[in-house]
Amino acid sequence: MPVLTLPGMLRAALATHRTPPPDPTPARPPVRVPAPRRPADVACPTASALAPIDPDPVPSAGPQAQGDVIVLPWPDFMSPHVRFLHTASAAPVGRAGLVLLDPHTLIAEHGGVFWSWWPDTGPTLGTLVVPAGTVARLGHDTHRDLRIAPGVYALRRQRREVSGRIEMAVD
């Protein structure tokens, strides 16, 4: 048996090497891997601060805000006479709901709730009366709903100041 030296082993290895036949399948285009997003590409620097969605919140008797509208409970120290004068003319909200400020819509969820428009042209929209045992819902097409517990509330638009002039905010 011949003794193969290192060059001989190399020659033997090269002799057994065959060029592989061409691949009959067509070449596929290279896979494009998207570049990682830089922080500047993210739409909002607080995008990671996501709160869990609460589709059916517990009714609240406290202040709540839905975009450019806020719900403010009347304070307990309001005199009964003032309270009566503001709520006596409130009318029931029908089953179809009432558009307070498009698209903010007031809905009587359980039982009847009552609404009266505020007569001034300022930011206050009106007075909401939610009797005991009922719940009001403020719906919107993009903002999540608010559920309002029994009580008396002022609903008001948000305002802003632009070049020294006060105007209503629109979201």
Place this chain on the structure above:
Amino acid sequence: MTAAAIRSGRLVRVSRVVSDPGNPGGVAALFASRDGARALVAVDGTPGPDGTRPLVCVPVPAHFTDPLAAAAWTYDDEAHPVRCTPGVYALLARRT
């Protein structure tokens, strides 16, 4: 648009950053532009279609130095018996 203005330096923060009441994970701060105008910048309480929560920008009077006082002012009505003071705004149970 607001985030781009902050990144480019057109809006400069002039107050502390505070938690936005009723808005878990949300914050608010006052920013000023080069012409002295001031704006309240806060995180929207409702995620957008892409799941992120955009920034909202509300111009406020230039004398405000506290973002919560400025936020309360935007919802106040001096002619109405129910006022939205900073103390009332701090009690906000929910913002969407």
